[in-house]
Amino acid sequence: MKKRLLEVNRVVPCSVVLLSVSAKGERDAMTAAAMFVSENPPLFVVSVAKHILSHDLIETAGEFVLNVASRNQLKLVMQLGSTHGREVNKFKQFNISTGKASKVKSPLIKGSCAYIECRVITSFSAGNYTVYLSEALHHQVDDTQVPLAWYGNRYFALGEEIHEL
Numbered sequence: 001m002k003k004r005l006l007e008v009n010r011v012v013p014c015s016v017v018l019l020s021v022s023a024k025g026e027r028d029a030m031t032a033a034a035m036f037v038s039e040n041p042p043l044f045v046v047s048v049a050k051h052i053l054s055h056d057l058i059e060t061a062g063e064f065v066l067n068v069a070s071r072n073q074l075k076l077v078m079q080l081g082s083t084h085g086r087e088v089n090k091f092k093q094f095n096i097s098t099g100k101a102s103k104v105k106s107p108l109i110k111g112s113c114a115y116i117e118c119r120v121i122t123s124f125s126a127g128n129y130t131v132y133l134s135e136a137l138h139h140q141v142d143d144t145q146v147p148l149a150w151y152g153n154r155y156f157a158l159g160e161e162i163h164e165l
Contacts, residue, residue, distance in 0.1 A: 013151040016069040016077055019046060020098075021054055022106045023061035028053040029090050029109060031081035033150065034066050034116075042136035044118060047129040053085030055130060062120045063104040064134070067112035070145035071157040076109075077148065103137040113145040 014033040021028055030052065037043040044066060048055045058064055069077050079094050090096065098107035104117045118134035125131075149156045 010151070010153050013149050016148040016150050016155065017046070018067040018069050018073065018077065018080060018109050018112065019048070019054060019064050020067060020107050020109055021057040021061055021064040023057040026053070026057060027091060027107060028057055028085035029080050029096065030054045030085070031069075031077050032066075037133065043121070044116065044134050044136060045131055046134070047126065047131045049129055050125075051128070058120065058130075058132060061104075061106065063106055064118055064120075064132075065101055065104060065106045065108055066116040066118060067109040068114040068116070069148045070111055070113045070142075071148060072145065073109075073111055074148065074155055077155070101138070108140075111145070112142070113147040114139060114141045 014035070017032050017034045019030050019032045032046050032048070034044050034046045037045055046066065048058060076094060076096070080090060083090055083093070091098065097110040099110050101108050101115070101117045104119065108115045116136050117138040119137055121133045121135050123130050123132045146157050146159050149158055
C-alpha cells in the first residue's frame with residue numbers, strides 16, 4: 001500500500017486512553033484510542049493488537065478499563081505505547097499508581113481524567129487486531145485533569161471550549 005495512504009489514520013483526531021486489564025494474576029496497560037459508538041446504552045470500541053499481552057488478558061477477563069489520559073500522563077502515554085507487557089512489568093517499570101474499580105477487576109490508573117469500566121460485548125478480527133465492542137458499566141471523572149487528544153501524530157491538551165452562536 002502506498003505510504004501516503006497508510007498515514008490516513010493521522011487525519012482523524014482521536015482520544016488517548018490508557019487501557020488497563022487484569023486476569024489470572026497478571027495485568028497490563030497499553031496506550032490506545034477509543035471511540036464511543038452509542039450513548040444509550042453507552043458503548044465504546046477499541047482495537048488491540050493480537051500479539052500483545054493486553055489482548056490475551058482481555059480475551060480471558062472479558063473486561064478492561066479505559067483510563068482517559070490526562071495532560072500530566074503524556075510521558076506515561078509514550079512509555080506504554082513503546083513497551084511490550086510480555087517483556088516488562090509496566091506497572092513496576094513505570095511506577096504506575098493504581099486504584100480499585102467498582103464493577104470490574106481491572107485496575108484504574110490514577111491521575112487519569114476519567115475511568116470507564118467496560119465489559120466486552122463482542123469482538124471481531126480486523127487484520128492483526130481484534131476490535132472490541134464494550135459496554136460502560138461505571139465511570140468516574142476528575143474535572144481537575146485536562147484530557148489529551150492525538151492528531152497528526154502529535155498529542156494535544158484539550159481545554160478551550162468554543163461556542164458559536
